[in-house]
Amino acid sequence: MLSTESAPVIRATLPAVGAAIEEITALFYRKLFEAHPELLRDLFNRGNQANGEQRKALAGSIAAFAGMLLERPDSRPDAMLARIANKHASLGITSDQYKVVHTHLFAAIAEVLGDAVTPEVASAWDEVYWLMANALIAAEARLYQEAGAAEGEVWRTMRVAGRTQETADTVSLVLRSEDGSPAGPFRPGQYVSVQVELPDGARQIRQYSLSAAPGGTDWRITVKQVQGAGTPEGEVSSWLHREAKAGDLLTVSMPFGDLVLPDGDGPLLLASAGIGCTPMLAMLGHLAETGSTRPVQVVHADRTPADHAHLTELQELVQALPKAALERWYEQPGDAAPQARAGLVDVDALELPAGVTAYLCGPLPFMRAVREGLLRRGVSASAVHYEVFGPDLWLGQN
Incomplete structure (x- = not known):
């Protein structure tokens, strides 16, 4: 005060x-x-x-x-x-x-x-x-x-235990403790920072959501290559796409982040666009592994089905949950996704149960549009949560 x-x-x-x-x-x-x-x-x-x-x-x-x-x-x-x-x-x-x-x-x-x-x-x-x-x-x-860390002492060395090319510009990296012990717990929806040493000697840091459920031996991150590989904006994602291979060592932080899956049995709306699908995958994986029966509506938007990272995994996770449903919007759905809708997400087309809690992750224009649509339909501002990677240009909002 x-x-x-x-x-x-x-x-x-x-x-x-x-x-x-x-x-x-x-x-x-x-x-x-x-x-x-x-x-x-x-x-x-x-x-x-x-x-x-x-x-x-x-x-x-x-x-x-x-x-x-x-x-x-x-x-x-x-x-x-x-x-x-x-x-x-x-x-x-x-x-x-x-x-x-x-x-x-x-x-x-x-x-x-x-x-x-x-x-x-x-x-x-x-x-x-x-x-x-x-x-x-x-x-x-x-x-x-x-x-359990001293102030600022959040870094550890982890080994890349696996690498998968998810889409043309998206790769997933499995991270394992250097000594092979369990990577450690985290809350579904949290992220880690990854620090890499670039050719000019700078040690730049970026955040990536943990994109698989907690509880296993390893962690997984999914990295989309930012456009402008020769610019500061894309230098870390480009380095990871170009250099990070199985067996390599990376400097990784402990998990943090407040966009985390809530306890309880109330209905959820998980809305993502592009690489914003990653925290939702961890949340869905956790719900599936714990046998959750809570209602979950999953909404994802992307450019095309081919650009949708972890699409098959997402469909399998939704199918594993008895009260989950998936709706997809693609700017160009083509013939590969006849069940998907064309264009941008239309919040007015969603069936929103009473008491829904919404989690949003994706580009700022997408999150603004979805949040505004939810508020217009009567969802409380306190029930709409979001994650921003990079500077938060949406400060002051719930």
Whole structure:
């Protein structure tokens, strides 16, 4: 909760800060990387820095957090904080790094806003920053404790035990502990970070959902090759497609992520598009292995049936569940999928049971459209959950 002294200052200055926030964050990252080039090389996603998405996500999170402190002073945006905290934990972020961010962020604010940053204004925004930072530090500490890891110590070496070409641009990798022991538990829907050393010596990190049910000896990830193989956006997925072979070693984090299968027997809607199918596969696999009888509606959208990774596996998992049904939408279904629908997912065409909980994963336009359709049809916002890989440009939503 904001102090009574800071709240009116934030309310008065939020429009000005919001209007300049992308300029502030651009300058912040420049200052940060000039002082700490190793962070861009080995921690921050160079692709998201190159296309500006990380700046937009940081700007959105700060503005959204400040706005929520004013609009709902007695509550916290826990959904937003949980997503950020899980991402940070999967990267091994430590509490000391928040002090580094603070130094360069506030230097950027002062430079961009100039004389408007009076001591009173600086103190109020400092309070906003540390309210958000301390909430994240506490959440990340809990995640590290639950994982049995010291702060930031989330990395391990794993061996590629198998590789399967799922589609023309999608490959699955089976990951095994280096000593052959069980890879370890995770919750269906969680992801791991994978760190690879690129030809220029940078150690870049990307997140990939665990795409098979927990409980086995190994883990599995499924990697879609991002377009632009010669650009920062596609450098890690391209490296994995080109280099990762059975027997190779990879640096992998512990599992994190808050888009996880809920307990209970209530109805579920699992809606995905493209490579967003991966967390849904783990959820369905777990439901099948545990003999679940809960109603499950599975919806998937893709360009063509040939682009649909793990299609046969998905159909088998749905068939194994007594109350599950699968609906597919393809932009170009062709003759290979006569039972699929053509075009984009139409939420109005879905039969939604009362009390359904929805899980979404896929490109942002897909998730926005599905979420809006669900809300329009009366599904509670608190019952719609989603996963974003890369910077979360949809912060502030449940």
